[in-house]
Amino acid sequence: MTILCLDIGGTQLRAALFDRNDRLLQQKRIPTLAHEGRVTQRIFDLVADIWPSHAPVEAISAAVPGPITPAGRILSAPNVPEWQDFPLQESLQKRFGVPVLLANDANLAALGEWQYGAGQGCRNMLYLTISTGIGGGIICDGQLLTGSEGLGAELGHVPVSTEGPRCSCGQPGHLEAYASGTAIAAWVREQRAAGRATALTGPLDARGIAEAARRGDPLAREAYERAGFYLGLALSGFLHVFNPRVVVLGGGVSQSGDLLFVPLRATLAQRLFRPAYLHTLRLMPGQLGDNAGLLGALVLARQRL
Amino acid sequence: MTILCLDIGGTQLRAALFDRNDRLLQQKRIPTLAHEGRVTQRIFDLVADIWPSHAPVEAISAAVPGPITPAGRILSAPNVPEWQDFPLQESLQKRFGVPVLLANDANLAALGEWQYGAGQGCRNMLYLTISTGIGGGIICDGQLLTGSEGLGAELGHVPVSTEGPRCSCGQPGHLEAYASGTAIAAWVREQRAAGRATALTGPLDARGIAEAARRGDPLAREAYERAGFYLGLALSGFLHVFNPRVVVLGGGVSQSGDLLFVPLRATLAQRLFRPAYLHTLRLMPGQLGDNAGLLGALVLARQRL
Numbered sequence: 001m002t003i004l005c006l007d008i009g010g011t012q013l014r015a016a017l018f019d020r021n022d023r024l025l026q027q028k029r030i031p032t033l034a035h036e037g038r039v040t041q042r043i044f045d046l047v048a049d050i051w052p053s054h055a056p057v058e059a060i061s062a063a064v065p066g067p068i069t070p071a072g073r074i075l076s077a078p079n080v081p082e083w084q085d086f087p088l089q090e091s092l093q094k095r096f097g098v099p100v101l102l103a104n105d106a107n108l109a110a111l112g113e114w115q116y117g118a119g120q121g122c123r124n125m126l127y128l129t130i131s132t133g134i135g136g137g138i139i140c141d142g143q144l145l146t147g148s149e150g151l152g153a154e155l156g157h158v159p160v161s162t163e164g165p166r167c168s169c170g171q172p173g174h175l176e177a178y179a180s181g182t183a184i185a186a187w188v189r190e191q192r193a194a195g196r197a198t199a200l201t202g203p204l205d206a207r208g209i210a211e212a213a214r215r216g217d218p219l220a221r222e223a224y225e226r227a228g229f230y231l232g233l234a235l236s237g238f239l240h241v242f243n244p245r246v247v248v249l250g251g252g253v254s255q256s257g258d259l260l261f262v263p264l265r266a267t268l269a270q271r272l273f274r275p276a277y278l279h280t281l282r283l284m285p286g287q288l289g290d291n292a293g294l295l296g297a298l299v300l301a302r303q304r305l
Numbered sequence: 306m307t308i309l310c311l312d313i314g315g316t317q318l319r320a321a322l323f324d325r326n327d328r329l330l331q332q333k334r335i336p337t338l339a340h341e342g343r344v345t346q347r348i349f350d351l352v353a354d355i356w357p358s359h360a361p362v363e364a365i366s367a368a369v370p371g372p373i374t375p376a377g378r379i380l381s382a383p384n385v386p387e388w389q390d391f392p393l394q395e396s397l398q399k400r401f402g403v404p405v406l407l408a409n410d411a412n413l414a415a416l417g418e419w420q421y422g423a424g425q426g427c428r429n430m431l432y433l434t435i436s437t438g439i440g441g442g443i444i445c446d447g448q449l450l451t452g453s454e455g456l457g458a459e460l461g462h463v464p465v466s467t468e469g470p471r472c473s474c475g476q477p478g479h480l481e482a483y484a485s486g487t488a489i490a491a492w493v494r495e496q497r498a499a500g501r502a503t504a505l506t507g508p509l510d511a512r513g514i515a516e517a518a519r520r521g522d523p524l525a526r527e528a529y530e531r532a533g534f535y536l537g538l539a540l541s542g543f544l545h546v547f548n549p550r551v552v553v554l555g556g557g558v559s560q561s562g563d564l565l566f567v568p569l570r571a572t573l574a575q576r577l578f579r580p581a582y583l584h585t586l587r588l589m590p591g592q593l594g595d596n597a598g599l600l601g602a603l604v605l606a607r608q609r610l
Contacts, residue, residue: 067579075581124453138546140445147548148429149581157578158542161466162535169578171541230467236476237463241443241546243452273462273474274372276380276454 001058004047004098005297007105008032008064010079010132013043015050016294022302026050027294032079039080040088044095057098061301063105063293064088067151072102078133078168101300103146107153108296109286110137111144113248115299117287122245126238127286128155129251130231130260133168134176138242144300156180160234178230181206181253188223210256224259231260232267239268239277250286257285306363309352309403310602312410313337313369315384315437318348320355321599327607331355332599337384344385345393349400362403366606368410368598369393372456377407383438383473406605408451412458413601414591415442416449418553420604422592427550431543432591433460434556435536435565438473439481443547449605461485465539483535486511486558493528515561529564536565537572544573544582555591562590 002025007014009032016027028050032039051057066077072089092100103111110119110127119125119139127137136155138145145152156176157169164173165183177183185204192198198219200212212220235247254260265283272278288295307330312319314337321332333355337344356362371382377394397405408416415424415432424430424444432442441460443450450457461481462474469478470488482488490509497503503524505517517525540552559565570588577583593600 075579122453124457136546140450141448143446143448145445145547148427148550149548149585151579151581152429152546152548154545154578157545158463159538159576160464162538167578171576171578174578233464233467237542240459240462241441241457242450243454243457245453271464271476273459273472273476273479274380274456276456280454 002052002055003298003301004050004057004060005294005301006043006047006060006062007293007297008039008043008062008077008080009105009293010065013039013046014290014294015046017050017052018298019055022298025052038082040082040086040091043092047092047096051096057096059099059101059301059305060092060096061101061297062088062092062103063108063297064102065105067104067154068102069150072100074102099305101297101304103144103297103300104135104137104150104153105293106135107137107144107146108300109135109250109288109292110139110153110248110296111299112288112292112294112296113250113286114139116295117292118248118284119246124242124244125246125248126155126242126244127248127250128231128235128254129286130180130249130253131251132180132182134180135251140242155234155238158234158237160230175230175234179227179234179253184209184223184227184253187226188219191219191223206253206256210259213256213259221259224256225263227253228260228263229267232264233271235264235268236271239272239281243277245280245282247281247283248286249284250288250292254285307357307360308603308606309355309362309365310599310606311348311352311365311367312598312602313344313348313367313382313385314410314598315370318344318351319595319599320351322355322357323603324360327603330357343387345387345391345396348397352397352401356401362401364404364406364606364610365397365401366406366602367393367397367408368413368602369407370410372409372459373407374455377405379407404610406602406609408449408602408605409440409442409455409458410598411440412442412449412451413605414440414555414593414597415444415458415553415601416604417593417597417599417601418555418591419444421600422597423553423589424551429547429549430551430553431460431547431549432553432555433536433559434591435485435554435558436556437485437487439485440556445547460539460543463539463542465535480535480539484532484539484558489514489528489532489558492531493524496524496528511558511561515564518561518564526564529561530568532558533565533568534572537569538576540569540573541576544577544586548582550585550587552586552588553591554589555593555597559590
């Protein structure tokens with residue numbers, strides 16, 4: 001039967017229909033925020049819009065930008081202030097009358113890459129998505145790790161320093177505060193304000209800094225070296241703890257390629273306490289791009305139903 | 306049938322026989338190191354010594370001080386220099402003609418505490434053993450996490466700082482280098498050498514420092530506050546990643562009680578980025594003491610056979 005998958009992102013709402021053979025039948029996307037209409041209502045409209053007229057829908061499965069409790073509540077979500085401990089599962093279920101599955105978007109992206117992308121065939125995989133923030137997903141012996149309350153796999157929120165810059169979550173020294181796109185831009189801004197030479201002018205983002213780095217701007221290069229160092233440092237700890245076969249890096253910042261991967265690999269090689277952790281490891285970019293979350297929602301539905 | 310369990314420690318070799326109902330039939334212990342006899346030979350002698358004359362042994366299951374490869378080789382073990390990539394599983398199997406199961410001692414202690422001790426009934430548990438070093442074991446959705454090459458759950462070897470003191474593994478800034486018994490003693494030694502006032506004289510160990518702290522020695526108290534801080538900091542990251550229901554602290558240093566647990570809990574409460582991580586968490590000392598590894602070996606045998 002048909003599965004209706006949703007990816008609820010901070011900028012876009014995406015919906016897709018998959019048939020019983022996991023073939024994509026149709027997809028739609030709309031902006032998450034608009035002048036009128038709350039996000040919940042916009043999601044209802046999108047689902048109604050893509051709902052198939054002739055085939056029954058077996059379930060709705062959604063990737064959500066925030067942790068989900070076992071009861072299907074969203075504790076909070078960036079860019080969606082109307083969701084504070086919000087019962088999204090119940091709301092969708094009541095409105096559409098089919099089972100609803102929800103999971104954290106980074107967790108589902110991990111599941112998607114594991115089943116259809118970079119992690120196919122392995123039993124232990126770590127997924128990091130590096131964009132505005134840093135999210136994570138963990139496949140542990142063939143199972144998605146969620147923790148006892150659905151709050152696990154927050155790989156951006158591990159301390160790599162006792163103090164250090166404040167993370168978006170308010171804590172000091174988290175990986176996300178050193179290596180997310182936001183952190184890369186904040187560091188360049190700070191260095192520029194302190195008088196460091198750079199060709200970068202005006203407002204800054206991680207993509208613009210990557211372009212400047214490719215043109216040889218030393219401050220921009222250093223910004224990616226620094227982010228790569230902290231990612232490599234945190235990853236050394238993750239390898240000691242999980243000993244995965246595959247590590248997948250997704251998200252916009254990971255598309256900076258060698259700028260990030262070279263210092264990351266160098267740090268990792270230096271900071272592992274046994275070379276054996278690297279012997280069978282594959283460290284690679286994600287293969288599914290923006291579709292990882294939607295495909296992960298499909299995998300979740302197939303696993304649960 | 307009878308299971309012969311071994312706990313191969315740095316100072317003691319222990320063996321125990323359990324019957325089909327998991328009742329302890331007999332146990333023996335001898336020192337690991339002696340003037341004559343290599344450790345492997347001493348283990349053979351101990352096993353032969355406790356081998357039951359009337360009941361068949363179904364398997365030998367052993368807790369080993371070091372990581373085990375999937376092929377049953379010990380990469381290296383503290384205090385046992387003769388083991389460098391040593392095929393212990395094969396050696397025992399050849400000598401005694403029964404199946405042999407091996408696992409890391411901290412992993413098995415976790416399994417023991419989960420089945421028979423502090424973690425009974427939960428699906429997600431984290432175990433830290435704090436003594437000379439810091440070891441770990443992780444029960445993830447009811448399964449022992451070992452990683453793809455048996456090198457996982459090294460919870461002492463996560464970086465909590467970019468630089469910092471060298472760990473026993475050679476890397477800077479690992480949790481073990483801040484919060485193990487060795488690290489606590491090294492820090493007090495360093496502070497004393499730098500002229501800090503303390504009643505502590507002569508050689509130092511974590512137990513003696515705990516006693517001095519209880520008598521009010523300020524440097525000794527500070528040493529445990531510092532260790533508790535770093536444990537709490539690292540644990541905040543572990544909770545964000547694993548979201549366990551139970552955290553169990555074992556090993557000699559954990560027996561210092563409030564000296565360690567008070568600063569640890571205070572740091573944890575401060576450094577978690579959502580209070581929800583604490584809502585259902587139980588943080589407690591191990592209940593099985595020295596028997597955790599042996600009982601874990603029994604659990605492993607029951608799971609695998």
